[in-house]
Amino acid sequence: MTDPPPTSPSLPLSSDTGGRSREAAVRVMNLTKEYPGGIRALEGVSFDLPRGELTSIIGPSGCGKTTTLKIMAGLVEATAGDVLVDGSPVRGPGPDRAFVFQDFALMPWATVLRNAAFGLELRGVAKREREAVAREYIAKVNLSGFEDAYPHQLSGGMRQRVGLARALAVDADILLMDEPFASVDEQIRRKFQEDLLNLLSDEKKTVVFVTHSIEEAVYVSDQIVILTRGPAQVSKVVRPGIDRDSDSQSIRRDPAYLDWVERIWDELRDYLEG
Amino acid sequence: MVARIQSRSGRISGHPWLLRGLSILLVLALWEWAGTIPVSIAFPKFSETIVAFVEMLGDGTFVAAYSETIPPLVVGVLLTGIGGILAGIAMGLSPKAQWLGLPLFIVLQASPSAAIVPLITFIYGIGFAAKVFAVVLLSAPVIVLNSYRGISNAPRSLLEMSEAFLASRWQRIWKIVLPAGSGLIFAGLRLGLAQGFTGAVLAELIITPTGVGDLITFYRSTADYAYMFASILSIILLASVSVSLLQNLEKRIFRPEMRPA
Amino acid sequence: MTIRGYRIPMAFSLLVWCALWEVVGRLDLVSLIPPFTEVLGAAFEVIPSESFAEAATITFQAFGIGMALALVVGIGVGIAMGRIPAVGHLMGMWVNIFESSPLTAIVPALMALLGFGLPTMVVTVFLFSVWVIALDTQVGVERVNPSLVEMGRSFGASNRDLYSKIVILAALPELLAGIRLGLIRGLKGVIIGQLLIAVVGMGYLFELYSRNFLMPEFWALLIVVFAFAFVASEAVAYFERKVSFYATSR
Numbered sequence: 001m002t003d004p005p006p007t008s009p010s011l012p013l014s015s016d017t018g019g020r021s022r023e024a025a026v027r028v029m030n031l032t033k034e035y036p037g038g039i040r041a042l043e044g045v046s047f048d049l050p051r052g053e054l055t056s057i058i059g060p061s062g063c064g065k066t067t068t069l070k071i072m073a074g075l076v077e078a079t080a081g082d083v084l085v086d087g088s089p090v091r092g093p094g095p096d097r098a099f100v101f102q103d104f105a106l107m108p109w110a111t112v113l114r115n116a117a118f119g120l121e122l123r124g125v126a127k128r129e130r131e132a133v134a135r136e137y138i139a140k141v142n143l144s145g146f147e148d149a150y151p152h153q154l155s156g157g158m159r160q161r162v163g164l165a166r167a168l169a170v171d172a173d174i175l176l177m178d179e180p181f182a183s184v185d186e187q188i189r190r191k192f193q194e195d196l197l198n199l200l201s202d203e204k205k206t207v208v209f210v211t212h213s214i215e216e217a218v219y220v221s222d223q224i225v226i227l228t229r230g231p232a233q234v235s236k237v238v239r240p241g242i243d244r245d246s247d248s249q250s251i252r253r254d255p256a257y258l259d260w261v262e263r264i265w266d267e268l269r270d271y272l273e274g
Numbered sequence: 275m276v277a278r279i280q281s282r283s284g285r286i287s288g289h290p291w292l293l294r295g296l297s298i299l300l301v302l303a304l305w306e307w308a309g310t311i312p313v314s315i316a317f318p319k320f321s322e323t324i325v326a327f328v329e330m331l332g333d334g335t336f337v338a339a340y341s342e343t344i345p346p347l348v349v350g351v352l353l354t355g356i357g358g359i360l361a362g363i364a365m366g367l368s369p370k371a372q373w374l375g376l377p378l379f380i381v382l383q384a385s386p387s388a389a390i391v392p393l394i395t396f397i398y399g400i401g402f403a404a405k406v407f408a409v410v411l412l413s414a415p416v417i418v419l420n421s422y423r424g425i426s427n428a429p430r431s432l433l434e435m436s437e438a439f440l441a442s443r444w445q446r447i448w449k450i451v452l453p454a455g456s457g458l459i460f461a462g463l464r465l466g467l468a469q470g471f472t473g474a475v476l477a478e479l480i481i482t483p484t485g486v487g488d489l490i491t492f493y494r495s496t497a498d499y500a501y502m503f504a505s506i507l508s509i510i511l512l513a514s515v516s517v518s519l520l521q522n523l524e525k526r527i528f529r530p531e532m533r534p535a
Numbered sequence: 536m537t538i539r540g541y542r543i544p545m546a547f548s549l550l551v552w553c554a555l556w557e558v559v560g561r562l563d564l565v566s567l568i569p570p571f572t573e574v575l576g577a578a579f580e581v582i583p584s585e586s587f588a589e590a591a592t593i594t595f596q597a598f599g600i601g602m603a604l605a606l607v608v609g610i611g612v613g614i615a616m617g618r619i620p621a622v623g624h625l626m627g628m629w630v631n632i633f634e635s636s637p638l639t640a641i642v643p644a645l646m647a648l649l650g651f652g653l654p655t656m657v658v659t660v661f662l663f664s665v666w667v668i669a670l671d672t673q674v675g676v677e678r679v680n681p682s683l684v685e686m687g688r689s690f691g692a693s694n695r696d697l698y699s700k701i702v703i704l705a706a707l708p709e710l711l712a713g714i715r716l717g718l719i720r721g722l723k724g725v726i727i728g729q730l731l732i733a734v735v736g737m738g739y740l741f742e743l744y745s746r747n748f749l750m751p752e753f754w755a756l757l758i759v760v761f762a763f764a765f766v767a768s769e770a771v772a773y774f775e776r777k778v779s780f781y782a783t784s785r
Contacts, residue, residue, distance in 0.1 A: 293621060293624040293625050294624065294625075294628050296625070297625045297626070297628060297629070298628075301629070313648075314648050316644075316647040316648045317648060372545075373543075373545050373548050374548045374551065375548075376545060376548075377545050377546055377548050377549050378548065378549065378552055380765075381549070381761060381765050383719075384719050384761075384764045384765045384767075384768040384769075385760070385761040385764045385765065386722050386723040386725075386726040386727070386760060386761075386764060388639075388723060388726055388727045388730060389726050389730065389737070389741050389757055389760060390757070391730070392730065392741060392742065392745050393567060393745055393753070396566070396567050396745075397565070397567065465635075468635040468636070468637075471636070471637040472637040472638075472639050474637075475637045475639045475640050476637075476639050476727065476730075479639065479640075479642075479643065479731060480730060480731070486640075487640075490640060490643050490644075491643060494643050494644075494646070494647055499647060502643065502644060502647070503644060505640075506640045506641060506643075506644055509637060509640045510632070510633075510636045510637070510640060510641075513635065513636045513637050514632045514635065514636055517635040518631075518635075
């Protein structure tokens with residue numbers, strides 16, 4: 001039912017595990033990133049994102065997870081290597097990818113509605129249409145009623161939901177999330193993880209999720225990419241294969257789930273102490 | 275000792291308006307007392323000053339004087355406001371403009387440009403234009419620099435967000451940089467107005483004896499000190515009131531919660 | 536700004552402006568503006584002259600005494616306003632009113648009260664600069680993290696220690712900003728005071744040169760004064776930058 005951690009550093013383009021072949025929506029190929037001053041954040045990072053699945057990237061603090069994500073988003077340029085989305089190399093931000101920011105990045109002078117519709121506004125979508133779409137997604141993230149509120153009136157969790165609504169509203173195939181729940185209460189965080197999975201089950205997107213919580217990664221992901229400490233490389237790519245049919249409480253107590261968390265923790269511990 | 279004072283004033287400090295009223299009364303009482311001693315022949319009592327004030331208000335002296343002081347002030351501040359904000363925005367958006375303009379305006383802001391005021395008469399004579407120039411000279415640097423700072427300090431997080439959602443350069447400027455900087459730009463206008471008042475008064479005291487500056491100089495020469503103080507009081511009041519009106523407006527439009535972090 | 540890959544520091548743009556000045560002067564576009572080189576030449580004559588030394592002495596005297604007073608009173612009042620809310624409300628109104636008023640209007644009154652000499656100039660400098668020093672000190676002190684003060688108290692700090700070792704240092708960034716602005720305003724005050732008094736100091740020299748249309752000398756003097764203002768303000772700004780490393784994480 002669950003896969004043992006593979007020993008090879010990356011997943012093949014299509015795998016026969018369980019008989020399902022997975023097509024890569026995004027291929028990260030040998031990413032290297034060096035900053036002026038000689039600091040190497042990434043050293044040949046490679047992995048694939050199977051279409052329609054949620055992949056987490058985890059690793060020690062400061063190891064380059066966010067850098068990788070931002071290169072994929074086209075916000076940062078790689079020193080070497082490529083990211084292919086549906087076969088075409090990434091050369092900057094594009095309508096096929098949407099980003100959710102760790103610090104929410106909401107415009108404090110704009111209402112929730114305008115913030116959620118902002119991606120569409122930048123594309124020139126007419127006001128009535130974009131507000132209708134934004135309202136739809138505001139409802140999907142359970143913020144109905146707050147359309148006319150301002151960010152400073154919302155809690156951290158609510159603000160992040162606005163950021164999520166904004167990213168979903170532009171209907172990109174690929175969703176990039178940078179530690180989206182890091183600034184959210186621990187108690188709310190678990191609920192958010194569940195809500196996110198529910199939301200994504202309707203949306204059919206390919207999602208990349210940067211986090212430093214192992215529990216979170218194992219809970220939400222179909223695939224986990226583990227990075228080493230900087231200059232980062234891919235240490236392992238694993239597929240926990242948690243059965244999510246049962247309710248969340250049982251999942252979090254399922255021995256297989258706990259097992260995976262321990263195994264990944266062990267993996268990372270070497271880097272923390274090494 | 276600090277702790278004791280704090281606990282005693284705890285009750286009073288909860289009523290700021292009471293305190294302010296008390297403080298005004300205190301100062302006025304002190305003024306009256308100082309004028310009565312007298313501190314100097316040239317120091318009128320508060321009561322005398324008020325009488326003179328009301329008289330000048332009633333017989334149109336103030337109206338006549340301010341009809342000469344206010345127009346060049348308004349024109350000057352409008353000119354610097356529009357020109358200065360545009361210049362500051364240009365400097366914020368264009369590295370070349372920044373390179374050319376920033377050192378110049380930083381030097382100008384630190385310097386006592388008032389020294390140039392006497393020269394103004396050589397080009398602009400002693401009329402309206404001279405006063406406008408004095409206002410512009412003194413208010414320009416602060417308006418330009420504040421606009422520049424407002425534009426150049428747009429929060430990186432929001433800029434990155436707009437890039438991620440495919441904003442064009444123009445969209446970025448119009449929808450993120452300008453709204454984010456509008457608070458500082460408005461603050462610059464407020465500071466520019468305060469400096470503009472100084473420019474107008476200086477021009478009237480040094481180069482062109484008109485308006486309220488002339489009132490002050492005239493009454494000093496005739497030793498009518500109550501009238502002189504009343505004229506000074508009038509311009510101080512006018513400046514304070516207009517600047518604080520702008521400040522209240524600023525607080526209401528650019529509420530702190532709505533400013534980028 | 537870069538030309539062919541060489542980065543030119545921003546300060547050099549002032550040289551560009553000086554070159555423009557030279558051109559405008561040579562072309563005699565404005566009678567008031569002589570070529571920059573002539574101004575520089577005049578500077579070498581003005582600075583060593585006796586009248587300049589006299590003017591500079593009295594200017595610095597007035598500026599020095601006035602600023603010293605303004606610093607002592609301004610910082611003291613600012614700390615009181617910041618730590619004691621009642622004082623803050625009581626004095627705050629006046630400080631705010633005067634901070635944005637055309638204090639120039641008060642100078643004639645000072646002249647009537649104190650005459651045409653040093654006392655008037657000292658008071659002018661004091662009045663021009665004290666408000667902004669008090670205001671910025673107040674802001675800095677108000678922003679001091681209460682935890683820092685509690686921490687000091689919990690380790691048994693005396694009031695004196697509390698203020699000198701914690702409060703002032705924590706408020707230093709704003710304090711320095713206020714001092715820099717106060718310096719600039721104080722200098723404006725001494726010049727304006729002298730322009731109005733007209734018979735002493737730099738103001739007298741400016742009057743003299745402009746009345747006799749000695750333009751190169753006028754601009755030379757102006758540049759000297761401007762240079763002094765800039766250097767003084769940058770000196771404080773240097774210290775501001777040195778402490779800015781902790782400004783954001785207090």
